[in-house]
Amino acid sequence: MNDLKDINIEKSLELLKTKKISSKELVEFYLTEAESKKNLNAYISLNLDNAINLAKESDKRISSNKMRALEGIPIAVKDLFCTQNFLTTAASGMLQNFIPTYESTVTQKLWDAGAILIGKTNLDEFAMGSSNETSFFGSVINPLSINNKKYVPGGSSGGSAAAVAANIALAATGTDTGGSIRQPASYCGIVGLKPTYGRCSRWGIIAFASSLDQAGPMTKTVKDAAILLDIMAGYDNKDSTSANLDDINFSKSFDKIKKLKVGIPKQYKSDKLSPEIVKLWEDGIDYFKKKNCTVIDIDLPHTDYALATYYIISSAEASSNLARYDGVRYGKRQSSNDITTLYEQTRSQGFGNEVKRRIMIGTYVLSAGYYDAYYLKAQKVRSKIIDDFNQAFEKVDVIFTPTAPSDAFEQGTKIDDPIQMYLNDVFTVPASLAGLPAISVPIGLSQNGLPLGFQIIGKRFDENSVLAAGKIIEDCANFGEKK
Amino acid sequence: MEIDKTLVKKIASLSKINVKEEEVKKFSNELSKIITWIDKLNEVKTDNVTPVTNPSDIKIPIRDDKVNDGKIKEKILKNAPETKGGYFIVPKVVE
Numbered sequence: 001m002n003d004l005k006d007i008n009i010e011k012s013l014e015l016l017k018t019k020k021i022s023s024k025e026l027v028e029f030y031l032t033e034a035e036s037k038k039n040l041n042a043y044i045s046l047n048l049d050n051a052i053n054l055a056k057e058s059d060k061r062i063s064s065n066k067m068r069a070l071e072g073i074p075i076a077v078k079d080l081f082c083t084q085n086f087l088t089t090a091a092s093g094m095l096q097n098f099i100p101t102y103e104s105t106v107t108q109k110l111w112d113a114g115a116i117l118i119g120k121t122n123l124d125e126f127a128m129g130s131s132n133e134t135s136f137f138g139s140v141i142n143p144l145s146i147n148n149k150k151y152v153p154g155g156s157s158g159g160s161a162a163a164v165a166a167n168i169a170l171a172a173t174g175t176d177t178g179g180s181i182r183q184p185a186s187y188c189g190i191v192g193l194k195p196t197y198g199r200c201s202r203w204g205i206i207a208f209a210s211s212l213d214q215a216g217p218m219t220k221t222v223k224d225a226a227i228l229l230d231i232m233a234g235y236d237n238k239d240s241t242s243a244n245l246d247d248i249n250f251s252k253s254f255d256k257i258k259k260l261k262v263g264i265p266k267q268y269k270s271d272k273l274s275p276e277i278v279k280l281w282e283d284g285i286d287y288f289k290k291k292n293c294t295v296i297d298i299d300l301p302h303t304d305y306a307l308a309t310y311y312i313i314s315s316a317e318a319s320s321n322l323a324r325y326d327g328v329r330y331g332k333r334q335s336s337n338d339i340t341t342l343y344e345q346t347r348s349q350g351f352g353n354e355v356k357r358r359i360m361i362g363t364y365v366l367s368a369g370y371y372d373a374y375y376l377k378a379q380k381v382r383s384k385i386i387d388d389f390n391q392a393f394e395k396v397d398v399i400f401t402p403t404a405p406s407d408a409f410e411q412g413t414k415i416d417d418p419i420q421m422y423l424n425d426v427f428t429v430p431a432s433l434a435g436l437p438a439i440s441v442p443i444g445l446s447q448n449g450l451p452l453g454f455q456i457i458g459k460r461f462d463e464n465s466v467l468a469a470g471k472i473i474e475d476c477a478n479f480g481e482k483k
Numbered sequence: 484m485e486i487d488k489t490l491v492k493k494i495a496s497l498s499k500i501n502v503k504e505e506e507v508k509k510f511s512n513e514l515s516k517i518i519t520w521i522d523k524l525n526e527v528k529t530d531n532v533t534p535v536t537n538p539s540d541i542k543i544p545i546r547d548d549k550v551n552d553g554k555i556k557e558k559i560l561k562n563a564p565e566t567k568g569g570y571f572i573v574p575k576v577v578e
Contacts (some may be wrong), residue, residue, distance in 0.1 A: 308523055
């Protein structure tokens, strides 16, 4: 079974179709591998009871030629997606015993296409964090850690990224609010795609910041990301911001796009950027030129204000979304004879520090007397940031930047300094504010020997150009050989 | 802008989060740093700029105005810490 080490979804589907492997073998392989690498803490729970039975059903369908798009493919799911009758925690003490009575739209689409839930992956509590150190269930370890030390996998989809990188998952779902798919993908050397806001339904995903949250695939290859997006995307009348567009078969169409115009935003070239990232950026630009793309310098003048804008808006929306955890309808309750004490004790014991900080920041910026100065101001700056992108996309098809300002860092080195932690998201947040699709693709190794990913941002609903540009980086960088 | 201890307590109370006396100073420091950092937005001129609530230009769809309770009462109550006769139970609110 060693030949499953470098397998991906595309190859698995081929092997299943030609009956060189069964779904049962595939699922057993990943469950065994996951059990043997429990020290990474990438999973909160494994689907030990059901996955193998589902695989047997998939094998039956395959032998009777009723194979669906993802038949028999094991998928890990970030523990922020509600899965019916299966523990869903958001990595919070507040929801440590929460068993949803319904299934999120995106995961239901995966199961309807024949995919099999292998387990639920760890994350930062309520997806708030950039290092996967705020989880109620403990930190996740980056499987590529060096010098016998523990490095972070990034966050918030750190468990999903670590699981794919360690090959204890064939592929995973993540969610991205300010970089939570792309930054961990960069830190773990995998592909992570945040689709356009509105492309994938948010229904049944535990809400963090509703104007920013978006689900997406975390995979070993760009092609695999397209294969998963084919299934995850689509209109859903249960999400009022879901886009009602014609279905696109991304995996069959993205590689037909050639000769892209690639923008390089000068505001992303900060003096603080390390020479190794500057070098890799130049390499990437050469890859595009080699593949007959045009590279153009562009301006995104309000980039410097994106992070502060993001923290106002995301915290405000979080404070409102997380008001529902009141100890009355679901989740943890700290009993009391007094209703206010019940609320306050439930919330102070159920939430971790980072979540409390963000709820309090959000409450402050929305409170009487400060709303105009902070929240309304941030909404206006967001408008300027969107305008910047609109103007840039008159000249280019995609924008090419680093995913994060550094490679993965050691556990415990940034967790006590919120602002240092927030700075990890400096390159990913602008595309989130504008609702644009963006992918992170591994491009090389840092001097420390840790992976570095680069980001491609596209026009709204133009995931195909993002995937096409990502494929150019993937083919030219040949990251698989460098690992 | 500084978030002093009194303001921390007020925000905590609005957030319905109980903050212990020994935590107040820590939150005051952290929140002050964060708010000072986001104060840089004041550098941006935003006169006559329309605020954005949502990056999509999708019009919020309106469904038919029909009563629909979903017929999922049991499912809704299933995760509640305490229920009785189809209701959520909370401590007495009105004396």
